[in-house]
Amino acid sequence: MSIQWTLIAGVMYVELAVTIFLLIPIISPQRWHSIFKSRFLRSIGNMSHIYFKVFLGVLSLFFLDAIREMRKYSYELSEQQRGDHGYHLDAEMQAHMRLFRAQRNFYISGFSLFLWVVLQRLMTLISNLAVAMAEGHAALKQAKTASETAAQLLKQDKADKEEDQQKEANVSNEIKELKEDKRRLEAERDAALKQAEAVSREYDRMLEEHAKLQEQMKKASGAEESKKDD
Template sequence: MSIQWTLIAGCMYTELALTFLLLLPIISPKRWHSFFKSRFLASIYKMSHVYFMVFLAVLVLVFLDAIREMHKYSGEIKSPTHGHAEHLDVEMQHHMRLFRAQRNFYISGISLFLLFVLHRLVSLISLLAVSYAELEAAMKQAKSASDAARQLLDQQDPTAASKDISAELTQLKEENKKMLAQKEAALKQAESVNREYDRLMKELATLQAKEEAVSEGGKKDK
């Protein structure tokens, strides 16, 4: 294995180890987040996007090179150009090169895949740690608010509270009396209107009777 592919294989094993560590349940996301924000990684974190893109470009290049080598040696095996005597040795060499190309393909492909997995894991762990911190802050704030409300209730004077309640009851009684008085006045007014209506109806009936009597008298005179 050449130095290039030895380094790629080393990166793959390193990525596997880091993925395994990040997936361990014994280490909380809060600890990982504090480690990511440490002084050691603070300077690296500023340029992490650039490092990620450079490493991604290198892995993509070696991955494409491995694909090219695979197609190259697989084509040579399908179309041999040597004689029968040398055919076996040449075929073994081509198979060995094809095996190396396939090995490099899997190494670079797995390294490329694990790079995205690590990037996503780090993002999710940081987000989870921030969510935990916000939840703890919200719980503390709610607890402090409930404690403050409880203290205010404990410090409140019961006599003052009873005075306020009695004042509200007195006000409600007065409003009830006013409403009853208004109701009685409305009933009296309705009764007077009803009596006036009856009187007017009687007068109307009397006038109609007189009018009928006058009209009948006029007919008799004729």
């Protein structure tokens, strides 16, 4: 195997190992997201889209070259088999060997290209999942806080209603007491008026009696004076 295809095979093995490692359920998406957002990977990630496209282009070139060689050696082998002249077994074995190498390179480059795209997509999905989980936890905390706040508000509203009801009951009791005081004062007023009328009538009667007594005294004194004159 030539050097370039050895490198492509090594890349394929590395991609396969990283893909399997990313699929291990022991490591949470949040941990992977923190690793992806580390300072080292973030410095690399600033140019990751360029690296991805360049490496994708290189793998695509190797993949197309493998297809070209596979078609070339397949055509040569078919031409040898169709030819009228005889050919040796060694030539046929060499043709099959070259075709086998071309097919091997085709599968290596194809799997490398496929795993490179899958790896990139998998890392993106893990990062998005970690962000979604973080947002979900934040939303749950916010909803819990809002629920606690709503419960406190309901409790406060209930306490305010009870306080208002107590105030209404106190006001109603005060109104009842005021009404009772009013009735009591009205009764006392009526009794005082009746007593004042009785006193007034008694006073008038006493005045009349006093006037009568004065008249009687005047008559008596007039009679005495008339007797003295006689």
